[in-house]
Amino acid sequence: MTTSVGSVHNSSDLVNDYVCDACEGKKIVECANYFCAQCQKLFCGKCIYQHDQLYVNHDKYGRGETNKWPLTKTMEDVLLxxxxxxxxxxxxxxxxxxxxxxxxxxxxxxxxxxxxxxxxxxVKKMSYDMGQLSINFQTILDELNTFKRIQEASIQTVEVSYSEQLQEIRNTREKLNAALDVLEKATLKELDEMRTTLQTSLKNDVDNCRKMTDKLKKIIEAATVTVLCDKSRKEMEFIASRKCLDRIQESESYLRKNPVKLQGSILFKANIDIEKYLSQQASLGKIVYGMQSFFLRMNPDYVMTVKSKCEYLVRIPSDGNQTNSISGV
CATH class of the missing domain: 3.30.160 (Double Stranded RNA Binding Domain)
Structure with missing residues (x-):
């Protein structure tokens, strides 16, 4: 099966799956550099020399013409x-x-x-615009990468804020007498638990993004290869289209369920009344998760659905007859 693979092979790790058929028959793994159209075989540099001695008129294509090479087993498995x-x-x-x-x-x-x-x-009655799917793929891939970068940055922010607030806790502790040892331990335990909880959640998001990104890359590489392949293979093109769409929808669903609008850090708020009410307190202060606004770039064509609408009467007696309005989303 000869297919049109195109430039995707030149930039894809899937190229490494091309091994010399002659060497493979000898249980030797050698990277293929040529493909013979008549023999429908792949050859390394050494084996192509021997091949040419026997079949001088056969058409062969090197790495610069991988668009005429067949699909690899890995590519077919990803799709089929x-x-x-x-x-x-x-x-x-x-x-x-x-x-x-x-x-x-x-x-x-x-x-x-x-x-x-x-x-x-x-496939006789359904088709997909691979060009639009490619655009959708790139959009969702960019959003996943952005989401991952934000979560990775949050991991560092949590670490930095943890160190800063730990020092603040120490400074507060210095103002108190030895009777605060028990309270200090309780506060540090809460801090550590907060950090562990946040880091676990953030790292999980990063790992999920990495996995989905890898899946997206593999399927779009195989799908793109399929589009450029033998146009008569409509079944393969249809499968590629569906798998690409499914991966995009899976990623979109994940991002909708895990929106990133805020980037937070750990904060320590000291109890200013602790000296006066020391015997009544459970800890040195509260460990809170401070947040700062951050907007994730999303698909501008994404249709948003209004789930609810509420109206409130805010007029007070001193307003008189003037008209006021407050609106918000």
């Missing part, structure tokens, strides 16, 4: 394998749920669906 049942290939499409399905998917989750058809039939 079911995400839920890893060893199964996608065969059908459920229009009721707008979902690609393997045989296990159909048996377990779509037996009651009325519009489950073979992908080969579905």
């Amino acid at each position: 394998k079911c995400d839920l049942h890893k060893e199964k290939k996608l065969k059908t499409f459920c229009e009721d749920h707008s979902q690609l399905c393997c045989s296990d998917c159909v048996f377990l989750n779509h037996r009651q669906c009325t519009n489950v058809t073979l992908i080969s039939e579905t």
